[in-house]
Amino acid sequence: MRAEVVVEVRPTENLEKVKRALLNVFEPERLEIKEEGNRKLIIAYGSDAKALAKLKEAIWRQGIQDSARSVLARSAIGNNVLSFSINKQAAYVGVVSFVTEPNESPLGPITFKVEVSDVRQFLDWIAPRTYRGRVYYEGPPPD
Numbered sequence: 001m002r003a004e005v006v007v008e009v010r011p012t013e014n015l016e017k018v019k020r021a022l023l024n025v026f027e028p029e030r031l032e033i034k035e036e037g038n039r040k041l042i043i044a045y046g047s048d049a050k051a052l053a054k055l056k057e058a059i060w061r062q063g064i065q066d067s068a069r070s071v072l073a074r075s076a077i078g079n080n081v082l083s084f085s086i087n088k089q090a091a092y093v094g095v096v097s098f099v100t101e102p103n104e105s106p107l108g109p110i111t112f113k114v115e116v117s118d119v120r121q122f123l124d125w126i127a128p129r130t131y132r133g134r135v136y137y138e139g140p141p142p143d
Helices: 015-025 049-062 065-074 088-092 119-126
Strands: 002-009 030-036 039-046 081-087 109-115
Touching: 002 015, 015 039, 015 049, 015 088, 015 109, 039 049, 049 065, 049 119, 065 081, 065 119, 081 088, 081 119, 088 109
Parallel strands: none
Antiparallel strands: 002 039, 002 109, 030 039, 081 109
């Protein structure tokens, strides 16, 4: 598994607060701050399930496995890549709120690109199906 997470730091935003929002939902192995013209980006990288453990914990804590699974399944590109975004302000307070429309997050979203060997296995791990509020089956961490 490999993950790349990108978030833009807008001119009106505090770099440390945007970084905190990212770190509330992702545990990077490496973090870069890039400036492209007048844009500032934070790019984080992870190569195992541990990197996405905070995102998984937030999904489970909020009890949104089924809706998260639905959004994530729709974000799949083929059998090996998922590309999805979450609201930056929600992440700052440790909450996962998926962004499905381009302007849904006024300050820009946190965008994830996750490469896995099997999308279904990843979904079974991060957001398993539930039945009457209980997890039906939790898969192993992704490769």
